[in-house]
Amino acid sequence: MSEYRLTHAVADHRGDLLLEAGTVLDREVMRSMADGATASIRTCRLMDFNRVESDLNDFFSAPPYDVIFKGAGRMRALLDIAGEVTMPEPLLESLYHFRELDFYTYRHTLLVFALSILITRELITDRAAMIQEVLAGPVHDIGKRCVPLEILTKETPLTPAELEHLHHHTLAGYVLLSHYFRDPDILAAKVARDHHERKDGSGYPLGIAMDSLTTDIIMVSDVYDALISPRPYRKASYDNRTALEEMTRQADAGSISQTVVRVLVALNRRSRPQFSQCVLSAEQRGTPPEDNVYGTTQSNEKDGPK
């Protein structure tokens, strides 16, 4: 496939159809869909929205995030940048919808957001570029609003058809973010579309070799949180050491960014080393969790982070 074609329809937060299944997302379609949003949409600061800030603080208290986010300096920097993120309200409501119905996705998107802020601070110095980058975090999986809850919360590996429906969240997110921000070129929309692509072309939706620092940051934060967090279909999550080994293996194999994984490893060290001096020792000490189904479906195809 060399074009972005929707496998399923995309509806807005009220359930009104935006684009039908089968639509090819070329420039013209995206532009007219984004321009067609005429009703005025309020924006709101993410951190002021309902319980977002206090939920984030709760999530920081569980390992390994308690180490990663430890320290007044790091927290101040995090809150300073997070405080500048504003979103159209329907997107915040969609995010909050997951708090009620699929708590894993809610927690995951906020932690990817917070982690991507710490990584971005190490790699991007321009403040405006930094804000654009971190804006993608809380909404990178927003297209899951267009995937049935039974699939998102299924406790056993997905069938190939269910997996295809789940993969729809990338293009659905691209459409929804272009629509609500009224801009198909906004970075957050492209990151939602591309965060499951890989640097070696082994990802989806197109299977193209991604070469974008901004996507790399969300990609690594996404894989890491997927490994260490409880998932509906997996009893035990990866322990931190094993997760970092798995990330290092994926970086060595060329599918995710070596540099970003190095930053992640440095963030996990209590001694706070410079990331450029930081690598994980080659010694494999971790063990994947028992009943590990990472990367499997009912037909044993690779899936990876959701």
Ligand SMILES: [Fe+2]
């Ligand atoms: Fe995703």
Ligand SMILES: [Fe+2]
């Ligand atoms: Fe994700």
